[in-house]
Amino acid sequence: MKKFRFFLKFCVFLFAVFIIVMTGLYTYAYFSPKLELTNIGQMYIYDKDSQLVYQGSGSSEWVNLDGISPHLINAVISVEDKNFYKHQGFDYLRIAKAMMLNIKNRSIVQGASTISQQYIKNMYLDFNQTWRRKIEEAFLTLELEVHYDKDEILEGYLNTINFGAGNYGVMNASLYYFNKNASDLTLEEAIMLAGIPKNPTKYNPVNHYEACIERAKIVAKTMLNNEVIDQSTYDNLYKEVIPIYGKRETNNLQMVMYYQDAVLKELDSLSGIPTSLLDSGSLKIYTTLDMNAQTKLEEAILNQISDSDMQVASILVDPETGAVRALTGGMNYVESQFNRAIQSKRQVGSTMKPFLYYAALENGLTSSSKFMSEYTNFVFANNQTYSPANYNNLYANKEITMAAALAYSDNIYAVKTHLFLGEDVLVDTAKKMGITGELVANPSLALGTSELNMLDYANGYTTLANGGFLTDNYFIEKVEDLNGNVLYEHKNKKKMVLNSNYVYILNEMLTNTSNSKFQSYTTPTALSIANRMSKKYALKTGTTKTDYWTVGYNPNALLMVWLGYDEAKEIGNEASRWAKNIWVDTIEEYLKDTESRWYDAPNNVVGILQDPVTGNPVKDGNAAVFYYVKGSEGNTISPDVKITE
Secondary structure (H helix, E strand, O other): OHHHHHHHHHHHHHHHHHHHHHHHHHHHHHOOOOOOOOOOOOOEEEOOOOOEEEEOOOOOOOOOHHHOOHHHHHHHHHHHOOOOOOOOOOOHHHHHHHHHHHHHHOOOOOOOOOHHHHHHHHHHOOOOOOHHHHHHHHHHHHHHHHHOOHHHHHHHHHHHOEOOOOOEOHHHHHHHHHOOOHHHOOHHHHHHHHHHHHOOOOOOOOOOHHHHHHHHHHHHHHHHHOOOOOHHHHHOOOOOOOOOOOOOOOOOOOOHHHHHHHHHHHHHHOOOOOHHHHHHOOEEEEEOOOHHHHHHHHHHHHHHOOOOOOEEEEEEEEOOOOEEEEEEOOOOOOOOOOOOOOOOOEEOHHHHHHHHHHHHHHOOOOOOOEEEEOOOEEEOHHHOEEOOOOHHHOOOOEEEEHHHHHHHOOHHHHHHHHHHHOHHHHHHHHHHOOOOOOOOOOHHHHHOOOEEOHHHHHHHHHHHHOOOEEOOOEOEEEEEEOOOOEEEEOOOOOEEOOOHHHHHHHHHHHHHHHOHHHOOOOOOOOHHHHHHOOOOOEEEEEEOOOEEEEEEEEOOEEEEEEEEOOOOOOOOOHHHHHHHHHHHHHHHHHHOOOOOOOOOOOOOEEEEEEOOOOOOEOOOOOOEEEEEEOOOOOOOOOOOOOOEO
8 A cells, every 4th residue: 555655656756847848948948039930941042043953842832721622631640640739749648558568569650740840840840860859859849849839830731741842841742742822622632742851752642643542442441440531421432533633743753853962961061051051951052053054964865865764864054163953863853752863882994994095195105105916814923814805706806005005995995005004003193083982993994894973083074174273063053041141152263283294185085986087907996976066075985794785975074974783784785775865865955056166176186097906107098186285295115914815
C-alpha cells in the first residue's frame, strides 16, 4: 500500500512538473518574436536575364484556406494528423502510442509528428535526426502554435509542402497534376494529392500511377476510419482511371531541376548569408542559367536517346567567365533526382588525352613528335605488363605524329607519351588546370581510367577553353534577401596557369578530330558530325566499356556530354552516335546567332603545311597545318621509351 501511494505521489509530482515546464515554455514562446509564414520558403531563382524560373513555395501567390478544396483539407488532416484541431502542437497520446509500438518492435516503425511539427521541419530545419534538431523543432512548434490559429497553420503547411516533381504548394500541384485550381479538386484527386508527400518520388502519378493509387487508398481508409467519408463512398473510389495532366503552363523542361539542385548546393557553400535565411529559404537567387541553352540541350537529348535505361549528364559553360549556362543530371528529374553531373563519378576515357598532350608540349614535344602506332605490350618491374588496344584494333603500324594520334585517339601513342613524361606529370598538369578529383598515377591514366565528377572535370576543360586561365565554374551571380539587400555577389577570379602558346597549339590539334584531311588508315573520331559544324571547335570524344563522352569548345561555349547506365553496365555503340549528335545539335543551336570566333594566334606561334600522319613537309595535296612555337618547327623527334614490343 505504501509503495502504491508513493508511486501515486511520484506520478502527481511528475505531472505537476510537466504542467509547470510546459506553462513556462508556452509563456516563453508567447513572448518570442512572431514567426513569419508567408515569406518562408519563398525562394526565388532567376536566370541570367533576371527572369523568374523557379519559386521555392511552388506557387505564384499564397492560396487562402478557403481557396483549397475541403476534400484535400480533410484528406491531409486524416492521414497526417487527425487530432490537429484538438492539440497544441504535440499529440501526446499519439507520441505515447508510437513510443510503445517502437519499443515493442525494437525499431522506428511509427512517427508521431503533427502538422505543426512537419511545417516547422519543412520551413526552418534540416532533416538530421539529432537531439539538437528535435529540441529546435519543439521550441519553434510552440512559437508557431501560440502566434497563429489552426487555420493559419494549416494554410501555411498546404502552401509549402512538397508534392513532388518540383511542385511545392497545393496550387502548383493541382495545376501540374490535374490542370485545375486547388479549389476545384474532386474527392479522388484530392486524396491522391494528400498521399504524395509521404514519398514525392514514389507516389508521383505522372510516372508511378499505380503506386499513387495504392497510396491514395490508404489515405481513403483513414478518412473512412475517421468518419470523413462513408463506406459507400469509399467502396466506389478509383473505379475509373483518373486523368493526369503532368504539365506546367511555362517551363515544362524535365531536366532543369537538376540545374536548380546544383544552384542550391552552391548556395550552401557560400559565406556571408545568414543561417536563418538559408534555413527558411527566404532568398532571391540570380543564377547564370540561360533558358535558351537549357531548352536546346534538353531538346537535343530527348531527340536522340531512345534507350529508356540510358542516363545522361551534360554541362554548358561560358569559358570566359566560368558561368554555367545549362546542366542536366539525368533523363527525367521526376523519375530520378540523382544528379549525375554533380554527384556521380565516372571514367572519362580518352577525353583525358588533351591534358596529357598539353603536358607533352610543355615538356619539349611538338605536334609532329612521333611514336610507333602498333600493338604494344608494356613490361614493367616485377614482370608486370600492360597491353592497351586501339579502338577496333586499328594501328598504323608505323610512326605517327601527335596531331594524328589526337585526331584518331590512338591509345598506344598516348601511353607511350605518358610513360615518356613520367606518370606524375599528367596528374600535376590536370591539378594545375583545376581538376581536384583523385587521379591515380599509373600507365592507364592517360586513357582516362580514373573516375571523375563532371562539374569538377569541366574546370580543367574550361582552363583550356579560355586560353589557359584558371577560373571557377559557378552557378550563382548574386543573392538577395526579399527586401533586395545584396548578401552575396560573384567576383570573377582568373589566374593564368598555362602557357598560351601551347594552349593554342593544343586547341588547333583538337580541331583535327573533325578534319577530313586526317582520314587515312582510320578516321578522325568526330568526322561523322563535321558536316554539321558551322563553326570551328576543339573537340574530343572518349569511350570506356561503360561510358561515352563528347567534349568540345571554342571561345564562346564549352559543352560536355556523358552517356551511360547507372549500374555501369557495358554501353553500346549507338551511345557514341547519340553523344556526338547531342553535342553538335546543342552547341550549333546555341551559337547559331553569334559571331564565329576562334583563338588569336600568339605572336610566337607559326603554322607549317605537313602530311597529317607522317608529319613530313608537303607543298600541296593532302596537307594539314601543324603549329609550333617558333624555333621548334618541324621537330619530329621520336623519344625513346623502354618497352617490349
